[in-house]
Amino acid sequence: MSEPQHPATDATSVAPGVVAPDAGGDDAGPPAVARDTRWNDAIARVVSGGWAVSLGAVVLAVLAGSVMIAFTDEGVQEASSYFFARPGDTLAAIGQAVGGAYSALFRGAVYNYTADSFVQGIRPLTQSLTYATPLIVAGLGLAIAFRSGLFNIGGQGQMLISAAAAGWVGFAFDLPVGLHVVVALVAGVAAGALWGALAGLLKATTGAHEVIVTIMLNYVAFYLLSYLLATPGLLQAPGSANPKTPPMAETALLPRLLGPSFRLHLGFLLALAAVFLAWWLLERSSLGFSLRAVGENPHAARVAGIDVSRSTVLAMLVSGALVGLAGSTQVLGLITTGFSYDIDAGIGFDAITVALLGSSNPVGVLFAGLLFGGFKAGGSVMQASEGIPIEIVLVVQSLIVLFIAAPPLVRAVFRLPQPGRRTPAKGRRLGAARRQEVQR
Structure with a gap:
């Protein structure tokens, strides 16, 4: 009759994360001490x-x-x-x-501890959140492109085009309160999406590198906006020779979250919603799975039945849409008295740093922004x-x-x-x- 095996030496009885003791023997050396290493592994x-x-x-x-x-x-x-x-x-x-x-x-x-009141003390925090709003949204757009294996550095052009579209709707249309700001936001997001999808389409159909294409589209957007601002009857303010648009209509402005004395507007809440949407898209949707698969290995994704060309266009379209939201919040929430060709304020390029610092993860992009x-x-x-x-x-x-x-x-x-x-x-x-x- 065989001898029973001790539970301590049975390989199947060792808990996960615990070092099993040595079974002994002449050449086995001193027995190992059982030790829980789960915390070490987690760290x-x-x-x-x-x-x-x-x-x-x-x-x-x-x-x-x-x-x-x-x-x-x-x-x-x-x-x-x-x-x-x-x-x-x-x-x-x-x-x-x-x-x-x-x-x-x-x-x-963060907080001005030398201020006379708490309201004045938190003003710097609201300013930081206001400046972070377009950085977060644009960073999310570029992060989605990065996760899809595309290096989108056309944030400047996408912001300029979206700002032009949202601003034009903002001052040229007379719509009811509530509807006006929604239509302006949709116009800006759609313009940014189309500008980004153009680069994705050229990449998918001709193989043109997205870095070169987006750089060239930045210049196209800049000079196109300059022309629109310098031409009476287009974006230039009536009766003015300066390259600047008229102020946005009151019905097209994003509401201030903390009252008129603070600049923090509804765009910050839209940025938080965009973080959740980007996370759900990348981690929980079938489209996000396709985008990540193409980003990891487009050849393996093609073998698995994923349409790489379609995913490329969709990735740039979603990326441009989020960057377009950033441009729309600039003209409808921050610079509402009229804008010029410097409306992007370098955000299109700063968003690259935000996306990289956040490791192209939506939550990381939020904190980086x-x-x-x-x-x-x-x-x-x-x-x-x-x-x-x-x-x-x-x-x-x-x-x-x-x-x-x-x-x-x-x-x-x-x-x-x-x-x-x-x-x-x-x-x-x-x-x-x-x-x-x-x-x-």
Whole structure:
């Protein structure tokens, strides 16, 4: 009669995430101690994710910005002239310069703790949310293109075309309250979608690279809008020689969420709804599955029966529609007194950084847009109160892109595990399982 097997040494009785004890034997060495490694595995999976690289890129960029702030501060330069005699003065000057700069950034982006009232104190936060609104929506559009394997850098052109369409409906039509703003938004979204789909159609039918096509379409949109603004009877304000449109009609304006004294408008809620819609599209819909499959491997997707050309056009259409929503909120919610050919305000290109920083994930794009909105709102306060050049904020944003483009560098600096690398705990479990298999 065979001897019964001990439960502790049975491979099927070992709980997941627990290192199985060694079965013993002459060559087996000391028995391994059973240990729960589930928490170690969870931490390893968290820090090896893409969000950890994004957070590390932001930290490195902020540190680099701190160095630039210190080097450009006059107090630090003066104290460094006698550094070896009194090094504490230099360190104190550095702390005062960097601390003052980032406290001013906080006061301009989140909460002004020097304000006389709470209402005045939260005004910076509302400004950050207002600036973040078009960045979030445009970033979502570019993220969907990136997840589909397309590098859409035509956000500028799509914003200009959508702004022209939404603005034209906003000032040229006389519609009832409620209906007017909806029609203007639909016109802007449709214009952006068609402009993006044009690039996707050229990619699908002729094989033209979307980067080249979208760059060229940016120029086409810019000069087309310039012509419309300079031609009386089109977009130019009547009786004016300036390239600027008339103000939007009151019925076409997006409502202010916190009253007329704050600039935060309904577009922010539309941006939050767009985040949910983009998440559902990518993660829960069959169209999103097709787009992600084409983005991962278009050849395998074609073999699986997915129409790659159709998916390419649809991806650019959805991408352009979301960027078009960003352009519409600019003219109907923020710049409502008339706009010119600079209505995009660089958002079309900043959205690329937002999409990259958010790892092309809708939730990540939301937080990345909020961060860049805070940079934009707080940068002017930092410049006005501390004399910090606004270009330093732009350099920090550029460094974020640089570090995002070099994930191995960020992982090496913060000692993050490389994705796909087997963790030691997992290796121990596999080793124990192999020894038990051999002994059986």
